[in-house]
Structure formats: structure tokens, C-alpha cells
Amino acid sequence: MIRFENVSVTYDGAPEPAVHGVDFEVPEGELVLLVGPSGVGKSTVLGAVSGLVPHFTGGTLHGRVTVAGRDTRTHKPRELADVVGTVGQDPLSHFVTDTVEDELAYGMESLGVPPAVMRRRVEETLDLLGLADLRNRPIATLSGGQRQRVAIGSVLTPHPRVLVLDEPTSALDPAAAEEVLAVLQRLVHDLGTTVLMAEHRLERVIQYADQVALLPGPGERPWLGTPSEVMAVSPVHPPVVGLGRLAGWSPLPLTVRDARRRAGPLRDRLADRRPPAHEPAPPPTATRRLFPRRKPDTPAPAHVAEVRSLAVRRDRVQALRGVDLAVVPGETIALMGRNGAGKSTLLSALVGLVAPSSGSVRTGGAVPHRTRPRDLVRRVGLVPQEPRDLLYADTVAAECAAADEDAGAEPGTCRALLTELLPSVADDTHPRDLSEGQRLTLALAVVLTARPPLLLLDEPTRGLDYAAKARLVTILRGLAAEGHAIVMATHDVELAAELAHRVVLLAEGEVIADGPAAEVVVTSPSFAPQVAKILAPQHWLTVSQVREALR
DSSP, X not given: OEEEXXXXXXXXTOSSOSEEEEOOEEOTTOEEEXXXXXXXXXXXXXXXXXXXXXXXXXXXXXXXXXXXXXXXXXXXXXXXXXXXEEEXXXXXXXXXXXXXXXXXXXXXXXXXXXXXXXXXXXXXXXXXXXXGGGTTSBGGGSOHHHHHHHHHHHHHTTOOSEEEEESTTTTSOHHHHHHHHHXXXXXXXXXXXXXXXXXXXXXXXXXXXXXXXEOOOTTSOXXXXXXXXXXXTOSSOOHHHHHHHHHTOSSOOOSHHXXXXXXXXHHXXXXXXXXXXXXXXXXXXXXXXXXXXXXXXXXXXXXXXXXXXXXXXXXXXXXXEEEEEEEOTTOEEEEEOSTTSSHHHHHHHHTTSSOOSEEEEEETTBOGGGSOHHHHTTTEEEEOSSGGGGOOSSSHHHHHHHHHHHHTOOTTHHHHHHHHHOTTOXXXXXXXXXXXXXXXXXXXXXXXXXXXXXXXXXXXXXXXXXXXXXXHHHHXXXXXXXXXXXXXXXXXXXXXXXXXXXXXXXXXXEEEEEEEHHHHHHTOTTTOOXXXXXXXXXXXXXXXXXXXXXX
16 A cells, blocks of 8 residues: 655755665555654655655655555645545644634545535544544644644544554543544554554554554664564663563563563562652752752742642633642652643643633742743743744754853753753754654753753653653753752653652643652553553552662
């Protein structure tokens, strides 16, 4: 159905190809997962299937890509629209209408589908993706995860023979991600739809893949194999594979169920050991700091943020109600909950983007929505879901220089932090040419340059591979050890397991659980990490905890 014949893509002005030597075939009716580190060209490979590369992105494509017998070099994206449905990393770039129902119908209108068929397919898709309650909602009022589901639904309604998906579950909560993946599996198994998908959160998707295509990086040719074959050598792999490698299991398990069947001896070895306490450490007095110490403008308060009886109403939606939260220096809190639970709204209230309907918010002793941005940036920094909202310069170097100037930091501070997070990004790269994960990392470096006592992160690992996520965890742990407080809204249960001291669960705008990470996530079927599910009832959360215990 999809065939790559020695494909290379070089963008204008780039010193070397974005991808090189891609040569494999995706059979009809199979789900093939595209994996590899951030920035190796996964989005470029996906774009070549839909014709966006090179017709829309520019650059030069060598070799040949055919979809259902059509050569993508001679067929523009509109000439492939009846065969290929594409969902990119940024759902906002897909939308052309104002409401959910209109967006689901738009693609079919463009293809001339009869109205009666359109109505039936819209209803089917609303039910498949759990969007029925949102059908009349303006897209602008939806959460990031809800928009992701609408974007997926908009390409499902025309019933394409090929689906190309770039990070389809990155903004979805665990339950919603399972629903979407179950829908994709049904399309593959029951309707023979061909799916080519890139996804960094392999713990969610690896068990659904028929085959895995690995893009290892510069100088190495991509190759296709079964999930177990590829995961045995892949530089990126889910925790279940990492635990299998650590325990010496062969063949490697790909699912929690397979791992649990083999985990008895490992549980016995760990029975008399306990995971290390995951509590905030006091700020160090004589250790190396990530940033130079700066004399604070005001004395540090006991709490870097206090929220009392907070209620926020956005348009007709009661986004938050009766929320209480106190954040102390050195603490890392994970806000979790289903899409639309109010996580992003709470972060927006802490940084002053929305005003309370009732109750109060204070960050660093100031009322955020009444404080000038120039003063607030030294107290709190937000990395939003859409990193492009923070990026406006023409090059990475210019973004970093502007961040240093705005924060009053030493020249080179932002660039040094970006290098530590993501070493492969060149100074002269335009931010729009970065992958979603790379843009997110650049935005994080820009915000961290101001060294705010309170750092807010909205889905910080969206688009990051496991290596980039590990570097992010190291940076954030260092910041927490220096006394910075971190509050992150995330659907990434593995990140919460690695990093969070506390987990706060939200539902329908209310706090339904607030406690130590090990207690909250282990007792939740939806939010427990893979290691916790495999080694339950023991309270191990991560592969690194198990590795340390076995030494």
C-alpha cells in the first residue's frame, strides 16, 4: 500500500538530508509504527506519504514514494486526499471550521460525499472517539487533548484507505489514548485500513503494531522488523522493555501482561527491599548550581504559590471549582486527570492568564492577573502546550539571545541550557524547522533562563523521545534541588513516576486526590506506570529504582 524506494529528503539550505536511504514497504491492512530519537526525520517520512513533502514543505525528494500506486512526486496532496488521511503533531493547524461537528464534516464536503452518508459517518465518529457531548462546542474552547481527538476524527470520516498519524496520543490522557488506539486497531483489523504512525510514548502503542520501522539516526539506514526484533536493539524503548532487558528476559515482553507472567522471580529478589523515598530534598548550600545564584528582589515566601477555593469559569464552562493548592520551594507536583479536567486552566491561573471567578491565587506573594508581566517573569514561568506561542525569532541563536536579555542573565545562559537538553540543535536553525519536541525544548530553555522560583509546564514531554525526556528529568531534578518549585500538567504517567513528589488528580474542575506520587499513582489503574503494574503489589515505579535496588 505504501512503498519507499531508497528515499532521501534534503531541505533547502540544509547541509545534509533530513532522512536518508528509507527503503521499506507497508502492506495493506497493517499498522506500522515509526520509531527513533527526536529529530531523525520521522515527521519528514510521514509527510512524504501524504505529499506534503516536498510539495508543501519544499526541499528535494530523491527516490520514490508510492501510495496505492500513486507517485507522491507527481500527485499533490489534494490528489491524494481521497486515499490518505493525515494528522500532524499540531491539531490547530488542521482546523478550518469553528465547531466540532462542522470540522468532522468538512473533509467529506470537500470530497463530495452525499449528505446522508456524511450525517451517518459524523455520528459514527462522534461515538467512536467519545466526542458526542462536544459536538456543538467551539473548537477554541476545547482542551488540547479534545482538539487532538477532533483532528483524528476529521480524517476518519472520509474513510481513507491510509492513515498517517504523527504523535496521535501525545495530548491524550491514558483512557482517551486507549480509546483512540482501539479505534485504530478496529480500522486495521475490520476494514483493512493501513496505518503508518510515529509515536514517542511506546508504552502505549507498541503492542498494537504489526511491524516497527526504526530510524536510528544520521549515517544509519532505517530498517523494518517485528516489534520484538526492533525493541531488542532500539535506542528508544518503553519501560516494559527496559525492565525486560534489566532482568534478562528473552524474548523481551512488549505488554504488562507478558511481563507480569515472568516477573515472579524478580519480585522475590525485591521482596526485602524498598523503593527510595521520593520526597523533596532541601536546597543544597554548597553544591554546583545549574544557574548562578542571584539575589532575590523580595524575601522568599514560605509558599511559592497558594490557591484557595479557586473557581474559574471560561465562556459557558465551569473549568475549576473549589480548588485548594499550596506549593513549597523544591517541590515537584504532577497535575493529572482526563482531558478537560482543568489542568491547563489551573496553570493559566497561576501565571495570571485567567482571572478567578472566586477564590484567590498568589504566586511569590503577588496576585498573578494583577501583576505586570515584566515583574511576574521573575516569579513564575509557563511553558505552554503550544511552544510556538513563545518563539518569535528567526534562529535558535536569536531566541536564546533574546531570552538572556529579557531575563537579565549572563549571555550564553539559554544556549548552554538548550545544549544540555538537546545537544543536536544548531544555532542557525529556524524554530519552525524544529520538530515539535525540539521546539518544546527550546521554549523550556527560554523560560528557565529567567530562573523563576515557580516553573509551570503544560505537557512538557509531548514530542520528546526517551533520551530527551531523561535529560529533561535531570534538569528538572536539579532545579527542584536548588529550591525551584515545579508544577506540571501531564498525561505522561512515566514522567510523573520519575519526577513528581506529589500527584494532584483533577476531575470536572475539582481536586479528587492529592498525595505522594507512589500512593496516588499505584492505586490508579489509569495513571499507574508500567513498572508499578508489573511489580504490584510492591511499590516500584521506575526501571531506575529497580536497577539501583539490584546493585
